Amino acid sequence: MEMGHLRSAERGFDPGNTGYISTGKFRSLLESHSSKLDPHKREVLLALADSHADGQICYQDFVNLMSNKRSNSFRQAILQGNRRLRSKALLEEKGLNLSQRLIRHVAYETLPREIDRKWYYDSYTCCPPPWFMITVTLLEARTRIAFFLYNGVSLDQFVLQVTHPRYLKNSLVYHPRLRAQAWRYxxxxxxxxxxxHLGLNVVLQLLVGVPLEMVHGATRIGLVYVAGVVAGSLAVSVADMTAPVVGSSGGVYALVSAHLANIV
Structure with missing residues (x-):
């Protein structure tokens, strides 16, 4: 299906040269110039082109859809076409098992467009699983609980203030005076x-971070999380040179910000 041929045919359907044609005319255009395209793939392409669901398709938007990097996965899915796109909204699907309902929930929590949700629901395979956020959360919980029990046994005091000497001597805590020890960032x-403090951060990491990782992958979400953590320690270095820093709130704030940016 050559873009030049489509462009020439599009002029015939758009004599006023407005740059827009109706979805019905666009379907006829696809049928006449892409006879080898599977009907189901053709419907997917039509749905993607009519992203605003207003019955009008802009030729330039169609060109952008087929050429920009963001649509690579969609373009490959159209070309490979192993799955069929559901014709009704995901929320109307009945008889889903627990894992399917979870994937549907993640799709609606993290993706703004129905067409994106459907493709995610159809293509998600849980391979690889969202290992990054789960691993980091388990390590945080394990370390804090171990420190909690150690203090209880050795000092007969389970909860310590962050200004306690035992905290300041801990090799994990970040303190601006010890910023030369780069691992503390x-x-x-x-x-x-x-x-x-631990419980709140763990809950937010699992509720926000895991769905984001399921959609965007461990690499992207890991970079967002680590950037938030480093930004937190740097911010304290600027704002208060006397305060030690503990907790994963910086990473959590970054995840929440990424989630808001993802759905707005």
Whole structure:
């Protein structure tokens, strides 16, 4: 299906040269110039082109759809076409098992367009699983609980303030005075001020971070999370040179910001 041929045919359907044609005319155009295209793939292409669902398709938007990097996965899916796109909304699907309902929930929580949700639901295979956020969360919980129990046994005091000498001597905590020890810019996420602090961060990481990783992958979400962690320690270095830093709130804020940017 050559773009030049489509462009020439599009002029015939758009004598006023407005740059827009109706979805019905666009379907006829596809049928006449892409006879080898599977009907199901043709419907997918039509749905993607009519992204605003207003019955009008802009030729330039169609060209962008088929050429920009963001649509690579969609273009490959159209060419390979192993799956059929559901004709009704995902929320109307009945008889789904637990894992299918989870994937549908993730699609609606993280993707703004129905067409994107459908493709994600059809193509997600849980391979690889969202290992990054789960691993980081388990390490944070394990380290904090171990520190909690150690203090209880050795000091007979389970909860310590972050200004306690035991905290300041800990090799994981970030303190601006110790900023030459570069590992502290990251390792402070494994220490928390208390169980409540840990619990809140763990819940947010799992509720926000895992769905984002399921959609965008461990590499992207890992970079977002680590950037938030480093930004947190740098911000404290600028704002308060006397305050130690513990907790993964910087990474959590980055995940929440990424989620908001993803759905707006």
């Amino acid at each position: 990251l390792t402070y996420i494994f220490m928390h001020a208390g169980i409540e």
